[in-house]
Amino acid sequence: xxxxxxxxxxxxxxxxxxxxxxxxxxxxxxxxxxxxxxxxxxxxxxxxxxxxxxxxxxxxxxxxxxxxxxxxxxxxxxxxxxxxxxxxxxxxxxxxxxxxxxxxxxxxxxxxxxxxxxxxxxxxxxxxxxxxxxxxxxxxxxxxxxxxxxxxxxxxxxxxxxxxxxxxxxxxxx
Amino acid sequence: xxxxxxxxxxxxxxxxxxxxxxxxxxxxxxxxxxxxxxxxxxxxxxxxxxxxxxxxxxxxxxxxxxxxxxxxxxxxxxxxxxxxxxxxxxxxxxxxxxxxxxxxxxxxxxxxxxxxxxxxxxxxxxxxxxxxxxxxxxxxxxxxxxxxxxxxxxxxxxxxxxxxxxxxxxxxxxxxxxxxxxxxxxxxxxxxxxxxxxxxxxxxxxxxxxxxxxxxxxxxxxxxxxxxxxxxxxxxxxxxxxxxxxxxxxxxxxxxxxxxxxxxxxxxxxxxxxxxxxxxxx
Numbered sequence: 369x370x371x372x373x374x375x376x377x378x379x380x381x382x383x384x385x386x387x388x389x390x391x392x393x394x395x396x397x398x399x400x401x402x403x404x405x406x407x408x409x410x411x412x413x414x415x416x417x418x419x420x421x422x423x424x425x426x427x428x429x430x431x432x433x434x435x436x437x438x439x440x441x442x443x444x445x446x447x448x449x450x451x452x453x454x455x456x457x458x459x460x461x462x463x464x465x466x467x468x469x470x471x472x473x474x475x476x477x478x479x480x481x482x483x484x485x486x487x488x489x490x491x492x493x494x495x496x497x498x499x500x501x502x503x504x505x506x507x508x509x510x511x512x513x514x515x516x517x518x519x520x521x522x523x524x525x526x527x528x529x530x531x532x533x534x535x536x537x538x539x540x541x542x
Numbered sequence: 543x544x545x546x547x548x549x550x551x552x553x554x555x556x557x558x559x560x561x562x563x564x565x566x567x568x569x570x571x572x573x574x575x576x577x578x579x580x581x582x583x584x585x586x587x588x589x590x591x592x593x594x595x596x597x598x599x600x601x602x603x604x605x606x607x608x609x610x611x612x613x614x615x616x617x618x619x620x621x622x623x624x625x626x627x628x629x630x631x632x633x634x635x636x637x638x639x640x641x642x643x644x645x646x647x648x649x650x651x652x653x654x655x656x657x658x659x660x661x662x663x664x665x666x667x668x669x670x671x672x673x674x675x676x677x678x679x680x681x682x683x684x685x686x687x688x689x690x691x692x693x694x695x696x697x698x699x700x701x702x703x704x705x706x707x708x709x710x711x712x713x714x715x716x717x718x719x720x721x722x723x724x725x726x727x728x729x730x731x732x733x734x735x736x737x738x739x740x741x742x743x744x745x746x747x748x749x750x751x752x753x754x755x756x757x758x759x760x761x762x763x764x765x766x767x768x769x770x771x772x773x774x775x776x777x778x779x780x781x782x783x784x785x786x787x788x789x790x791x792x793x794x795x796x797x798x799x800x801x802x803x804x805x806x807x808x809x810x811x812x813x814x815x816x817x818x819x820x821x822x823x824x
Contacts, residue, residue, distance in 0.1 A: 430626025430703055460630065461699035463706060516612035517714060518619040526612060542706055 389414040409468025420453040429522035483538040504529035584638030591631030592657035598624035648816035659794040660743035673736035679712035684770040688762040723782030741787035746794035
């Protein structure tokens with residue numbers, strides 16, 4: 369699949385929109401509460417026209433139930449900030465990718481105990497994905513093994529470190 | 543699978559039995575484009591949506607019944623992905639008839655569902671479920687990769703998103719086919735039997751008809767996906783020295799709304815709650 373040239377940072381240049389963006393960008397992922405929706409690349413677009421703010425989000429995985437929570441949180445946060453008319457919509461295209469995760473987001477993930485995605489998603493373009501060594505977020509060892517490709521949420525896999533013996537979540541390259 | 547959104551104000555006038563209903567506002571277009579599907583495109587989207595929905599419902603039977611916790615989580619994740627795909631396709635299909643994804647999922651009867659027979663086959667034996675996942679994911683991997691280049695931008699968007707996810711489903715199923723096929727005598731014989739049992743429902747996936755033939759460049763012509771599917775299946779089964787089943791195809795007719803016995807049970811479980819509490823939203 370050809371990766372679309374969509375970047376992690378879609379911050380608007382219009383000062384009014386940027387102000388609203390910064391407020392929306394404080395919303396956290398309810399499942400990984402150290403990441404903001406900006407870190408995740410879920411916040412795609414913010415526009416302000418008069419008293420109306422339009423925000424566009426993109427879901428991580430198609431079935432991820434967290435997206436509704438994020439939408440409600442964006443809505444609440446903007447209303448609290450004084451915006452009277454808030455609309456939050458979704459887009460599916462371009463499809464979300466971990467390539468959009470900010471470096472800051474990856475650092476926060478690691479500190480939280482989740483191994484961040486360790487490659488660009490184009491690595492997965494083959495018929496059977498190639499798995500690269502995943503570093504243990506606690507002891508940095510590469511002696512880790514996958515327990516399950518599917519972890520506690522759609523975006524994570526379950527790993528175990530054979531050096532420090534701790535299990536950990538890995539945020540899958542997607 | 544509601545896409546409705548709870549507002550902060552709860553009205554107590556709308557209470558159905560013990561389900562209290564919030565004041566709801568319909569979410570905006572899931573696809574963000576506000577496009578309306580033509581009748582033909584909607585009919586095609588309905589097939590794709592029904593396949594994903596019924597497989598999701600069938601597979602959800604396994605949640606809490608898998609042999610280990612990790613597998614429970616894996617199957618729950620796959621179920622959720624499929625439900626996400628179904629929601630997007632049904633939402634889009636519904637734009638043609640002004641029906642919501644919930645209308646389509648909960649308020650159609652058996653003869654109105656146009657899913658293929660494979661997804662409604664019982665998979666209450668672990669190997670059978672894996673065989674169903676393996677064959678269907680192998681088909682879907684090719685389908686979504688091709689559909690991602692559809693001339694219809696909504697179908698292309700849903701397919702491009704789903705394509706990334708079904709690769710995990712396929713990989714998951716492949717790992718199990720190899721593990722069971724190469725495991726004990728018992729696991730191997732059950733894996734072989736499961737593949738034989740599911741095989742009659744494979745041909746239906748690749749049948750062209752008037753609808754797919756008329757939607758040139760929009761729909762993927764199913765027959766064009768067969769070579770890629772056969773190649774995948776041969777490569778995986780070859781690794782564990784299992785022969786490709788040779789059973790005759792079933793006279794499957796799911797696209798015309800004709801289904802196997804199992805379908806009634808699936809729908810009963812999926813739809814009873816909504817039908818018991820009409821118009822309840824949660």
